[in-house]
Amino acid sequence: MATTTLTAAAFGGDPGRWPLPAAHTPEQLWLRAVAAGGQGRYSSARVDLAAMRRLQPSGARASLALSTAASFLRQLGGHRLARGWDGRALALAPAPGEAMVDALVGLAADALGIGRLAAAARLLGLAADVLGDTDAPAPRLAIRQAWVSAELAMAGGQGESALNHARRGVELAEAALPELRRHRVKSDVVLAAALCSAGSPGRSREVADAALADTQTYGLVPLRWALACLLFDIGSATLTSPQVSAIRDECAAAITRRGGQWCRG
Template identity: 60%
Template sequence: MTNRAALFDAAFGERPQAWPLPAATDPEQRWWRAVAAGGQGRYAVALGELGTLHRTSAPALRSLAMSTRASFLRQLGGHREAAGWDGRALAAAGGDAEAVADALIGLAADALGVGRFAASERLLDCAVGPVDDADDARLPIRLDWVGAELAMMRGDGATAVVHAERAVAAAAAHPSTRHRLKSEVVLAAALCSHGQLDRSRAIADAALDRSGDLGLVPLRWALASLLADIGSAAYTPGQVSDFRVASADTVRRRGGVWSDR
């Protein structure tokens, strides 16, 4: 497998656990390398690659790099700082539909994270056109993730489940293992918000094991956090707590800085 194929497979394919990652030889490969490293919680490596891309001459790729940095900040609880990077991403996107869509979806996620639900809804509405125009199957999945999260924050569990199940269905046809797992995480949370705790617990338990196998530490932390609240059918509360603490510690060791919000 070439370096190019290996990096794409780690970022958006079947091997998100691949490590060490081969060196990138062009800007697009740097973005893939950053995405793959961030999925594993290796934020120091990912941010190093993104720092180079922020200076690239290609506006669309520069925008995607900024949106990716924003997504890492959100994963660590920094929605306000993320909004600044997503705003820069939108300004840099020009007419590139993929970059515009990524930035708008990111801004919607940033807004809901600070309680600006109406703004989040408007941004999601604005993102629909660019998502439709872009030739990227991951974007409708992201759109439904944030749609589900917004519905959860508003207390509308039924709508959250609709969005989450649509994301799961779309992710099933996508080559990205990470997107499939993240969609399961969102579905487990949506089901919890809708009072379907047994189904939520079963999905979260299975996804927790899968996240460990795949080395997707940020998702493992999120799943352990959910199971700490609703209880696991497979693990004791102490084990779930250990998974959560270990995941958070791994993120810190790999360069992640948790936000105090």
Template identity: 60%
Template structure:
């Protein structure tokens, strides 16, 4: 399941069966990357019924919170990330994931100072962890916070995410890093670079079946235009992705 959740095959479907609680978590991560939220929640429900240890229980809560954020429910994600932090014991991979999630939750509701504090605390745990995805996630949220604040550091954070992701195994993390970079270029006023990165990400999300990320980058390109696709094509891609997420169990906040 590592290859589907954090490797080279994020679009695989159907997913392999789960032999362990860890497999249930990995299945949920992989399914959500495809926008299959009903399947992902089902696997997390089964995981929690197995009475997981603190780390895995924390990761399950953080993962469920990430689903809510992807659909616009940052306020509902926060209690889950708080529960994840409590379960983590404030250490390791799970603790870092929970703090990064709390930073993203705060950012999503405009609590920028709280987001910055959570990122600073997370950075200490990330630096002490061998988990390759954590520095990438930290760079994503750091870039997003800088964009929200109108700070010029957003592009540097996004470029760091791309650099780290290019050296990692996860296709999904590489593609999302391109989406964040496109947004950072847009925020910096370089629309040609934003279109270039956005068009690349749009193609890659389609190739790998990453429906939520495809919706996100199409939404960006609807606003700034695409060098490769017509306005009608980009709008259609965005709308088809939104409907696909609904069919697969997602509930958009804006709908």
């Protein structure tokens, strides 16, 4: 029962569920940490990941725990710090498999975040190769790869390419519904940014405004903060600038209360 509930919160249609049931196995602890992190409850997530690593210090689960910890650092700007966690995740990941793809995509995102675009592209290529060799890969892996590919294209000033990758992420996440609800919302976050990058601010506002409402529905505070930052820059079609600013600041405060530690680089 606990595993079913935690799966629905981490990778299903109930990402806003809180409180979450207690976790005891490495799988349950990982699911609980992923769900908590999606809500910005970083202290809770870190405790569960640490317990998970104690129970399973090597292998795929340990690798996933490290990759997940790295993703929390990236969400708050700590790309350089995240590299160490993702590197350790890659060292522990069996090949090929889910854990290795997660580690490689994470390393690509880390490289992108510190301006190493060529390295990010190489790592994404390696992730694609491993994904192709993985039996029955989880849909979320291809979605994550699409997100980082879109972000890389945006960083390189390739607006149309960014849109193609972002739309691919949306299509994959849409096909997975009612599962991966959080991934569906984040895919719209990436799409809104890509539309802005491609010179379509009006459409970007529409997508971002709709996604902002979804983040409220599903309790996805980190994504809500990211959307409010974007809308503060480009303007919202439905909210005033002070309203957007208030949402951004409220989310940042909630993340801090829940154990988020903001980083630079």
